[in-house]
Amino acid sequence: xEKYIFEIKNLNIYYHxxxxxxxxxxxxxxxxxxxxxxxxxxxxxxxxRSMNRMNDLIPNSRLTGEILFHGVDIYxxxxxxxxxRRRVGMVFQKPNPFPFSIFDNVAYGLKIQNIKDKAMIxxxxxxxxxxxxxxxxxxxxxxxxxxELSGGQQQRLCIARxxxxxxDTLLLDEPxxxxxxxxxxxxxxxxQKLKKEVNIIIVTHNLQQAKxxxxxxGFFNSGELVDFGPTKEIxxxxxxSMVGRYIQGIFG
Amino acid sequence: xxxxxxxxxxxxQTNGPNTVFLILVMLFFCFAIAMLFMLLASIFYDGFxxxxxxxxxxxxxxxxQMAGILSSWVGSLYLxxxxxxxxxxxxxxxxIYFEKYAKKNWFNHLMEINIGTLxxxxxxxxxxxxxxxxxxxxxxxxxxxAGALTLALLILPIIIISSREAIRNxxxxxxxxxxxxxxxxxxxxxxxxxxxxxxxxxxxxxLALSRAIGETxxxxxxxxLTYIAFLPENILSPFTALPIQIFNWISRPQxxxxxxxxxxxxxxxSITLLLNMSAVFLRDYFDRKNNK
Numbered sequence: 001x002e003k004y005i006f007e008i009k010n011l012n013i014y015y016h017x018x019x020x021x022x023x024x025x026x027x028x029x030x031x032x033x034x035x036x037x038x039x040x041x042x043x044x045x046x047x048x049r050s051m052n053r054m055n056d057l058i059p060n061s062r063l064t065g066e067i068l069f070h071g072v073d074i075y076x077x078x079x080x081x082x083x084x085r086r087r088v089g090m091v092f093q094k095p096n097p098f099p100f101s102i103f104d105n106v107a108y109g110l111k112i113q114n115i116k117d118k119a120m121i122x123x124x125x126x127x128x129x130x131x132x133x134x135x136x137x138x139x140x141x142x143x144x145x146x147x148e149l150s151g152g153q154q155q156r157l158c159i160a161r162x163x164x165x166x167x168d169t170l171l172l173d174e175p176x177x178x179x180x181x182x183x184x185x186x187x188x189x190x191x192q193k194l195k196k197e198v199n200i201i202i203v204t205h206n207l208q209q210a211k212x213x214x215x216x217x218g219f220f221n222s223g224e225l226v227d228f229g230p231t232k233e234i235x236x237x238x239x240x241s242m243v244g245r246y247i248q249g250i251f252g
Numbered sequence: 253x254x255x256x257x258x259x260x261x262x263x264x265q266t267n268g269p270n271t272v273f274l275i276l277v278m279l280f281f282c283f284a285i286a287m288l289f290m291l292l293a294s295i296f297y298d299g300f301x302x303x304x305x306x307x308x309x310x311x312x313x314x315x316x317q318m319a320g321i322l323s324s325w326v327g328s329l330y331l332x333x334x335x336x337x338x339x340x341x342x343x344x345x346x347x348i349y350f351e352k353y354a355k356k357n358w359f360n361h362l363m364e365i366n367i368g369t370l371x372x373x374x375x376x377x378x379x380x381x382x383x384x385x386x387x388x389x390x391x392x393x394x395x396x397x398a399g400a401l402t403l404a405l406l407i408l409p410i411i412i413i414s415s416r417e418a419i420r421n422x423x424x425x426x427x428x429x430x431x432x433x434x435x436x437x438x439x440x441x442x443x444x445x446x447x448x449x450x451x452x453x454x455x456x457x458x459l460a461l462s463r464a465i466g467e468t469x470x471x472x473x474x475x476x477l478t479y480i481a482f483l484p485e486n487i488l489s490p491f492t493a494l495p496i497q498i499f500n501w502i503s504r505p506q507x508x509x510x511x512x513x514x515x516x517x518x519x520x521x522s523i524t525l526l527l528n529m530s531a532v533f534l535r536d537y538f539d540r541k542n543n544k
Binding site for chain 1: 356423426428429430431433434435436439443444448
């Protein structure tokens with residue numbers, strides 16, 4: 001078994017002249033939830049978005065360093081970002097289901113891969129919705145518009161949509177920040193179950209959430225990865241360190 | 253009296269200028285509406301009695317009572333269909349290119365400014381261009397296709413501008429959602445951007461066509477005929493159109509022809525109104541469908 005899913009070496013990300021991520025080197029282990037925490041604007045989202053090359057879409061963004069995904073440099077010119085994104089899925093801060101039916105949302109990732117087998121698509125939709133703990137709530141109204149669902153359901157639908165293409169890793173960018181505590185709890189429970197099947201990297205600014213769900217945690221501050229390690233250790237570290245002070249809620 | 257009583261409730265010191273302004277804009281508004289209404293009333297008064305089945309199904313004639321608008325409304329219909337077939341793919345395609353592919357450099361910026369300017373160029377200029385390019389150089393003569401190409405050029409900037417607006421209004425988080433699932437750029441355009449901007453694009457197309465259907469100057473400039481007593485057989489047939497027929501009748505001295513012109517105007521206005529209403533209706537319909 002591999003030791004790491006992502007190995008990041010000396011990563012720098014710039015927007016125009018602004019450097020959002022500063023020489024970050026880290027290796028992310030498989031089959032766990034890795035949480036990325038830090039104050040707003042610290043570069044944690046940029047870091048996350050560089051791992052499925054969603055950062056490429058931002059005009060004037062520039063990246064140096066190396067990101068190895070299962071040992072392969074994902075910024076190699078021979079690597080297609082499209083096939084990378086099929087293996088490294090992403091869930092966004094604001095639930096963004098398409099204005100289609102619930103079924104069509106989950107089937108979208110398959111349809112763009114030119115999968116035409118209807119029975120297989122239906123099977124995969126059901127399986128993905130079950131994996132995202134949403135099946136029981138929507139099984140009678142798969143043809144209904146996805147935008148009629150509640151915020152928490154929409155976010156689980158986005159997770160189901162990402163799972164449908166069988167990703168290796170799921171990147172979540174503050175997935176609970178617009179949800180109420182109950183919906184948040186449901187998603188946390190879901191992630192705990194999913195981590196056995198999919199590697200999970202989650203950006204959050206909810207420290208309690210990071211403490212509750214993650215095995216590893218990385219702490220960003222003004223573009224630098226200040227600390228990275230097993231969640232327990234990081235949270236038990238000296239109160240004098242910057243991480244400690246942030247965790248205590250003294251700054252940030 | 254009632255008005256003054258209502259006014260007294262306010263503190264004149266602070267609300268005075270506001271009220272004066274309100275009364276002023278109300279007056280302007282009423283003036284504009286009254287003008288429009290008078291124009292419509294006079295046309296209806298002149299032409300309403302001329303509108304009957306025979307008027308719609310007869311070819312033009314020297315006898316004003318026998319004359320009808322069959323060849324011109326059919327000509328207008330063919331013209332609109334052809335214009336749409338030419339202008340819609342070009343306009344929407346150009347809009348997609350500008351919004352999704354074009355790099356932000358000086359050349360594209362110049363093109364954008366040019367398109368904005370072209371939307372405001374007087375239509376007679378397009379007619380002269382059509383005359384030189386399509387009628388003469390391409391030897392299409394005064395055919396339906398020459399007219400349609402000219403009108404297509406005329407409405408192209410309008411379609412590009414309104415389509416770009418509609419495409420820009422598709423939220424970027426929808427596109428991100430699709431890209432993150434491994435969609436290619438063209439798949440995002442096909443499956444997300446076009447369906448979601450479709451109501452806006454459609455509205456722009458209908459409004460552009462409703463402008464084209466009333467255009468007279470460019471068709472006269474390319475030399476479209478005013479007297480046609482047959483229906484166009486193919487795209488190379490000579491043609492006439494409603495605005496040309498109206499123009500022709502108005503320039504006759506006999507009062508009876510003026511009644512025919514008024515009746516023609518009523519038909520043209522009705523078509524334009526119908527087009528504009530269908531634009532509003534379709535946009536609402538698709539918006540509701542998309543947002544459900």
